[in-house]
Amino acid sequence: KDYSGNQYQLFSDDIGERSIEQIKLENDLFKALQHGGEFELYYQPKFDVRSDDLVGIETLIRWNHPEFGLLSPARFIPLAEETGLITALGEWVIKESCRQMKEWYDKGCTDLVVSANLSPQQFQQSDLAAKVAGILEKTGLPPQLLELELTENLIVNNTDQTLKTIRELKDLGVQISIDDFGTGYSSLGYLKDFPVDTLKIDKSFIDDMTTNANNAAIIKTIITLADSLNLNVIAEGVESREQADLLARHGCYWIQGYLYSRPLPVRPFEERYVPSHSK
Numbered sequence: 001k002d003y004s005g006n007q008y009q010l011f012s013d014d015i016g017e018r019s020i021e022q023i024k025l026e027n028d029l030f031k032a033l034q035h036g037g038e039f040e041l042y043y044q045p046k047f048d049v050r051s052d053d054l055v056g057i058e059t060l061i062r063w064n065h066p067e068f069g070l071l072s073p074a075r076f077i078p079l080a081e082e083t084g085l086i087t088a089l090g091e092w093v094i095k096e097s098c099r100q101m102k103e104w105y106d107k108g109c110t111d112l113v114v115s116a117n118l119s120p121q122q123f124q125q126s127d128l129a130a131k132v133a134g135i136l137e138k139t140g141l142p143p144q145l146l147e148l149e150l151t152e153n154l155i156v157n158n159t160d161q162t163l164k165t166i167r168e169l170k171d172l173g174v175q176i177s178i179d180d181f182g183t184g185y186s187s188l189g190y191l192k193d194f195p196v197d198t199l200k201i202d203k204s205f206i207d208d209m210t211t212n213a214n215n216a217a218i219i220k221t222i223i224t225l226a227d228s229l230n231l232n233v234i235a236e237g238v239e240s241r242e243q244a245d246l247l248a249r250h251g252c253y254w255i256q257g258y259l260y261s262r263p264l265p266v267r268p269f270e271e272r273y274v275p276s277h278s279k
């Protein structure tokens with residue numbers, strides 16, 4: 001009976017374009033969220049190029065799938081979005097980011113900011129700020145040490161609820177960063193209405209900035225914009241010294257990328273970056 005059920009499912013019109021692997025992954029995602037233990041955060045440091053000081057940490061999710069091994073977010077975040085499972089998954093990410101950061105805070109990392117990525121659907125929950133407030137209270141992490149990374153298109157698309165949620169998060173003391181900045185479709189007008197703290201220049205501009213004059217010009221413009229709006233600016237996907245030097249020359253001092261470090265699992269990250277751990 002089970003078997004015929006599966007047959008029906010596989011050939012039903014409702015399945016549309018979805019592949020068998022996707023359907024399996026969807027089921028597995030649901031189970032993994034119920035049971036826990038298969039998701040893991042990787043930690044990528046952010047540095048100030050002037051001092052080589054660690055200034056922050058971005059958390060990036062991985063899924064240790066029992067059959068497929070370590071899956072990158074590109075494999076399952078879109079699926080989690082489509083199925084609505086992203087709400088639960090995203091909440092786990094914020095919780096785990098805050099819990100881990102509080103542990104490192106207690107070990108002396110008292111001015112490191114932890115950044116978690118937020119998906120568009122997650123942001124549309126009207127009780128998001130209340131959930132974040134609950135997590136901060138439970139973990140004891142000072143709110144100003146949590147940053148949420150939002151993509152530009154999310155901010156532009158649904159103005160009213162978005163603005164309300166961002167204000168509520170800001171009222172908690174949480175920081176807001178605009179991820180993949182420069183890749184959105186809209187005008188920049190929204191920047192004056194939204195209380196954001198940081199612009200993160202997308203990797204696509206960084207990749208060929210040393211050879212492509214247009215991208216170098218866009219980067220310069222973003223840095224000037226951030227400066228005139230009194231926002232922080234950081235570059236992601238920095239892989240070469242040449243890129244880092246050019247960014248610094250234009251006034252972008254915070255960088256994140258393979259030049260300094262890949263995202264690391266918790267233990268190697270601690271060994272390298274959390275002082276009391278290297279003893």
Ligand code: C2E
Nearest residue numbers: 060061072073074093117118119237238239256257258263
């Ligand atoms: P993102 O937020 O733009 O994250 C940056 C991605 O670039 C990460 O890939 C990171 O590992 C990679 N990266 C960092 N530095 C370099 C570099 O120098 N060179 C290259 N080639 N890549 C670099 P990752 O971890 O595979 O994440 C991909 C995307 O998945 C993220 O893009 C983000 O949009 C999403 N994502 C990751 N974790 C989460 C999460 O917890 N929640 C949500 N909603 N989305 C997440």
Ligand code: CA
Nearest residue numbers: 058117149179
């Ligand atoms: Ca990000």
Ligand code: CA
Nearest residue numbers: 179180200236
């Ligand atoms: Ca990004």
Ligand code: CA
Nearest residue numbers: 180202203236
């Ligand atoms: Ca990106």
